[in-house]
Amino acid sequence: MRKTVRVGALPLMAACGVLLFGTSAVLxxxxxxxxxxxxxxTLQGVVTAFEWTNPHAYIEVDVTDGPGGPRHWSIELGSPSxxxxxxxxxxxxxxxxKVSAVVSPLKSGExxxxxxxxxxxxxxxLSNGGAAPATGAPATGAVRQP
Amino acid sequence: MRxxxxxxxxxxxxxxxxxxxxxxxxxxxxARAIQQAPSGVPNLMGSWAPSSGRGADAKxxxxxAGPLVLKPEYAKAFEARRAADAEATRRGEPLPSAGMLxxxxxxxxxxxxxxYPMEILQTPGQVTIIAEAFSEVRRIYLNRAQEPIDDVxxxxxxxxxxxxxxxxxxxxxxxxxxxxxGYNSMPHSRQMRITERFKLMAADVLFDEITIQDPVVLEKPxxxxxxxxxxxxxxxxxxxxxxxxxxxxAEGKVRMRLPxxxxx
Numbered sequence: 444m445r446k447t448v449r450v451g452a453l454p455l456m457a458a459c460g461v462l463l464f465g466t467s468a469v470l471x472x473x474x475x476x477x478x479x480x481x482x483x484x485t486l487q488g489v490v491t492a493f494e495w496t497n498p499h500a501y502i503e504v505d506v507t508d509g510p511g512g513p514r515h516w517s518i519e520l521g522s523p524s525x526x527x528x529x530x531x532x533x534x535x536x537x538x539x540x541k542v543s544a545v546v547s548p549l550k551s552g553e554x555x556x557x558x559x560x561x562x563x564x565x566x567x568x569l570s571n572g573g574a575a576p577a578t579g580a581p582a583t584g585a586v587r588q589p
Numbered sequence: 590m591r592x593x594x595x596x597x598x599x600x601x602x603x604x605x606x607x608x609x610x611x612x613x614x615x616x617x618x619x620a621r622a623i624q625q626a627p628s629g630v631p632n633l634m635g636s637w638a639p640s641s642g643r644g645a646d647a648k649x650x651x652x653x654a655g656p657l658v659l660k661p662e663y664a665k666a667f668e669a670r671r672a673a674d675a676e677a678t679r680r681g682e683p684l685p686s687a688g689m690l691x692x693x694x695x696x697x698x699x700x701x702x703x704x705y706p707m708e709i710l711q712t713p714g715q716v717t718i719i720a721e722a723f724s725e726v727r728r729i730y731l732n733r734a735q736e737p738i739d740d741v742x743x744x745x746x747x748x749x750x751x752x753x754x755x756x757x758x759x760x761x762x763x764x765x766x767x768x769x770x771g772y773n774s775m776p777h778s779r780q781m782r783i784t785e786r787f788k789l790m791a792a793d794v795l796f797d798e799i800t801i802q803d804p805v806v807l808e809k810p811x812x813x814x815x816x817x818x819x820x821x822x823x824x825x826x827x828x829x830x831x832x833x834x835x836x837x838x839a840e841g842k843v844r845m846r847l848p849x850x851x852x853x
Contacts, residue, residue: 474683477843491850496832498691505850515850519834524705524721524826550681555845 478547478557484510486556487543491515493536497522502536502558504544516554518546518561525572540564626711630753631789633709633716636825637817639701640794649794654813663776663806671774685837687770691830693723695745695769696762697783697799701815708825716751716758724828729760738763738780745769747783758787771801772813778805793819 488506500520546556558571626632677684705722716729729749741748741764751760762783771777786798795817802810834846
């Protein structure tokens with residue numbers, strides 16, 4: 444008779460339900476300085492693409508209500524690693540989803556921005572992970588991420 | 590009664606049952622929680638995240654970094670660069686960096702990139718560290734003599750040898766390419782030597798005390814400590830820098846590429 448080795452008999456460390464990632468500011472991919480963190484704006488629109496990629500994920504949105512009126516915006520997010528710790532999945536968004544996003548726009552005035560938080564069609568609110576500063580906070584001292 | 594097991598080596602040590610019992614309804618336990626170091630040495634196996642220590646326990650907080658003192662011939666340009674960087678950031682026009690261009694960090698900066706975890710694998714004769722950000726890998730060969738610096742081809746990770754001194758893993762690294770970003774953006778020469786002392790401060794807290802010597806650039810060695818928290822059951826995430834939209838324009842400014850409408 445065969446018997447499966449019960450590796451479960453080995454001690455298990457506590458599951459890491461909440462990851463604590465307190466750390467000092469560390470330069471990584473790029474500075475947030477190109478974004479105006481002091482003037483959050485809200486974009487409402489329809490997702491045309493959700494790119495679950497490194498060094499950043501992106502939401503492409505046909506904005507119906509936002510500064511400058513209807514136009515297409517690119518919303519930069521953290522990386523998949525950081526986003527998944529904030530509850531995101533690669534399948535969180537898909538083409539055609541309606542979203543409402545609070546973002547920090549590019550200082551250049553172009554339709555690009557950094558996500559602060561997004562409200563999904565089902566009412567869930569997701570942040571941009573723990574590494575990005577909250578919109579409205581000064582960029583200085585923020586933990587930067589690749 | 591017979592007990593069979595196969596040890597499978599794939600991105601870490603994973604036990605896999607080999608028996609008809611595989612169809613049992615009993616769930617397999619976490620594979621990652623059973624990682625074991627070679628006997629006789631502290632167990633560093635597993636995933637770790639940069640951390641400021643653990644709570645209010647001062648003994649588990651890393652000590653403050655020592656001063657970074659460059660030789661005068663390097664200090665002036667270094668300070669000018671830092672001032673220019675700060676001013677550019679204040680203007681909202683950050684200066685380009687290697688990381689922004691998706692170039693890996695190399696040693697020693699790969700040992701703490703934002704909040705990205707790293708994975709430590711201990712196998713006979715070797716310790717391997719895999720950083721999640723940019724999927725950087727360094728290999729530390731145990732109980733070997735270090736090569737002369739001038740014999741090591743310049744690279745991002747150099748050549749690392751290590752040995753256990755009691756409960757501390759002491760690692761010596763040489764051969765870092767001069768273009769690899771230095772600690773706190775300090776310049777460094779081919780003569781740079783990095784000495785690390787890895788020590789478990791608690792079962793779930795790891796310190797890496799890093800000392801950088803560079804007789805060409807530094808007035809004296811600089812020492813700082815990175816702290817990490819253990820991440821039980823964490824599975825490292827793929828990181829391929831495939832969609833970098835940041836670029837440097839003709840004026841040297843960092844911009845965000847806007848592809849226009851994409852999607853179906």
